[in-house]
Amino acid sequence: ASLAATSSLPRGVEPAHAHLYARQAGSDTWSCLDGSLTGLPLSAINDDYCDCPDGSDEPGTPACSGLNLNASSSSPRPHGFYCANTGHIPSYILSSRVNDGICDPECCDGSDEATNPDSSVSCPNICAKVGKEHRKRLAEAENIRRAGSKVRAGYIAQTKKKMAEAESEIARLEIEVQVAKEVEERKRQELERAEKVDQAVAEQKRASPLYATIKEHQEAMSVLQSRENELKDELRKLASLLDDLSTGYNPNYQDMAVKGAVMAYRAWRKGDGGGPADNEEEAATEEGGDTKDSSAAPIGENVRLNGLLDQGEWTTRRIEDLANKEALDLLDDSMFTAGGDADDESADEDNILFRLREYLPDPLTSLIDGSLDQLLSLLVKTHLIPRSALAHRKKRRLGTPSGDEPEPASVTAARRQLNDASNHLNELENDLAHKQEDVGVDASRWGPESEWRALKDVCIEKDMGEYTYEVCFFGQATQKANRGHGGNVSLGRFDKFEPLKEGLSPETDAQFFGRQVFNRGQRCWNGPERSAIVYGECGAKNEVLEVAEAEKCIYEVKVTTPALCW
Template sequence: MRPCLLSLSLFPLIASALGRPQTHGVHPSFLSKYKPEGSTWTCLDGSKTISWTALNDDYCDCPDGSDEPGTSACPHNTFYCTNEGHIGASISSSCVNDGLCEPACCDGSDEPAGVCENTCAAVGKEYRKVQETARKLRRTGSKIRSTYIAFAQKEKKRLEAEIESSEKEVVLQEKEVSHLKDLVDRTEAISAEVLEHKTKSPLYASLITHHNALKSLQREHRKHLEREKQLGDILDNLRRGYNPNYQDMAVLEAVRGWEQLAHLPHIGETEREEGSDGDEEATTPVEESEEELEEGEWTSLQLENELDGLLGVDHISLLMEHDAHVDDASSVSPQHDIRAYLPDFLVPQYEALRDTLVSWLQTLGVVRGSPNAASDATRAREKLNDAERNLDSVRKQLETARSDLRELFDLAWYGAEGEWKKLHNTCLTKDTGDYVYEVCLFEEARQKPNYGGQTFSLGKFDSWNLSPGVTEGSAEYYSKQVYGHGTKCWNGPERNVKLDLTCGTENALLTVAELEKCEYLFTGTTPALCLPLEEDRESGKDEL
């Protein structure tokens, strides 16, 4: 804005606005209400009738301020400047007659006559030039945008095809599962009773308890690991950031203690001074020196890698195997060897019968050469499990494809025309010297240090612009993305990003600012926001 350099003495004592027409500053849509009724006029709120000459006399008569559209006498008013040769504009009455020529009022009507030059011709010209440039940009951008839309259409077809084939696959797999399920049901019917009994064994019950305990322990262990990591981060920050000259013994001891625990070298003043922050050695504590393990105890590596496998074991199968195992060891179990209870003369008949039964079962494919019903059931169950997993995976694939298709044209995701789909996981970066900031659209924003150190997540895609008053799917809605729940600032919030986007021919990050601790504002451009110009849209329709 240009300050007004006019000397005060040019103002006459009588209100400067005198000599202005009564309708000065009135918005065109209200002009019809500014007509005298004889020599009087009634305030727009009807509260008071005043002399027509009291309009724009630089004294606020009406409680609603309507008598002073062209002066600053009433607070909370707006002033309209026609800006002939350009476009009209409304400004706050607090900007009227304040000595500054408002850029919004290029006709200078916001100040007494003669104070401000009428620059509308030049301003209008410049405005049109800028508009034209913007139009060109938008036109170019919208062409790129149309390729995004085309991409979305292709994507739609691809997904539809995928859905179709997945649906078929699901049908097939469902058949297979139901077939196997039948078989298992039948086999298990035989063994269910046995199983029921066996699962009541104290050994099995204890196994399940152990399993549950181990699982809980693993959960707690993970929680503690996470906590330890957070504490480690806090202490690393403390170690790097504390001021050694402050000589606070409590802080110093905390740092030294941490260094010892984490096997880090003592951080010296010289080391802190220049650039050492960058090539800091890894801050995760080095692996604890191997402790003496009791026989059979797991190493931490085993715990990390093998515990999940152990917890994934199917206990029912295990129970069966266990029985088989026990049977092999003590083959003379009386319950099992029915022969012991049979009179000798019947044994050959029994053996014949048994062989017949087994071969019959084998023929059915329920057991493979095993005489044990439970074990047969196990195998059947495994097969069923495999088939069910397959079915699950195909269903998931289908579900993904369906949801992708839904999201493709969902306003809250890729827009009505799917124009944003193309940009999914497109990563934009901005190098600010100390850091590279990156946002992978619809995924995650990150801060990567250029001189070593930790990369922080600044948040995952959360939503478009959900500010109050913004309609879903509007241009304003798509002008902002929100990324939330990034790495927590241990003394502040979880890092988060607001990404303000405007139409541009490139997908690019322009600026990055941390306006508050751990709250980032990115600005950038994307062709996805370049809506086709009205006239292009018309001609586009014609072409179609």
């Protein structure tokens, strides 16, 4: 018998779709919902025979379960069996699961097996109990969501405060950068002026006869120094040969000429010029017939040679330094001012004042410098000496050579100030760039209200027995050995949020942030680099729930975080 004959609502049909199975006016017939067949008797509905190609005539039986209905989109009602589940949530199940002898949990009212011909199958209506448990879980989840939402609101407030501070800092840095640019440009102009002034002074020095004379003398010193070194080397070689002859001399087998030369050399070595005492001593030895080999006698120190080789006050290093010193440094700047307004007499007087420290012992120079600077400043203020002369004194005290020629102290100072200004500008620009990057609005990374910023570098961990797993938001995921072996292993660094499904928006869907990808971890032995997928859900606190190695070197981590409590 047809259910349609005994009920206004066929079995397996949702009340909202009752009109689709209503009796047609003035007729006892019915049509398939896709319009493929018309004029079917009402008794054809749920008669356990599939008449309609869309299966719409059998909503409450499994007769049409063999049809491929997934491709059909013309039916105005969902395919499947409707479970009313009064006291819980209505649902649809596949038609094939109707009267299959199994109590489906989706149909807690047992309606899927209500017409089962097997009387042994009985599915009780447990919707009241299931509904109550479900509502309890929903209430608990809602409480967690509300608690997490409050924490998330705190994240948002914290981020807004930091963003406001950062924007204020950005405004300050922008002003400082602009000021630093102006200072840098001013220092660059000062360097250019200093280079022009000192170039003029340097050109005056090079054009002076004194500069040419100094260069000529330096060249002569270099040549003479080289010649002296060659002569000293030859003298050492000659003395070595004569030492060998003197120690190997035997008067029994040498002639008088050799004897005389040896006696004279021995006297020369002693530094006394070869006096009579030496000749008489040797003659006495000869007359006594002493044929002992004189090579056994010690030769002693070559006093004369050492005296000739002694450099004294003017050491080779000192001479070389003087010969190699830049000639421009040997000329007093005060004699070659760029303005050319100082006469010779005042320049000489300036030289005496400025070089006063050169005539004093080193311990007194530091004591006299401060007083001398005060005196010279007073003389400049009273116009007794030109201001440029005082600048040249400072230049001699502070200047350092660079390159092939020494750089004037004023240029060095200007260049140093420019470098300092440029470095300061670079530091400010870098700070500004970092601050601007921090306040950048990117909902796909930081959330619609930048709530995820508050979790940057926040780390959570869970002890799983053999290992402790740590996840740092926007940082690194790490596996830590608990038994003192293996050390820490990187499971990857944060790469991106990967939505759980397509079409999710970071502006409106919390689940857009439900999955985080960590890549480029430590490579597995004979395998790929480790990586981790972090699945998140709403929670009142940040916490790791569980960790599993889903595939080789690929870890799945489940966490809770208030950032997902929207």
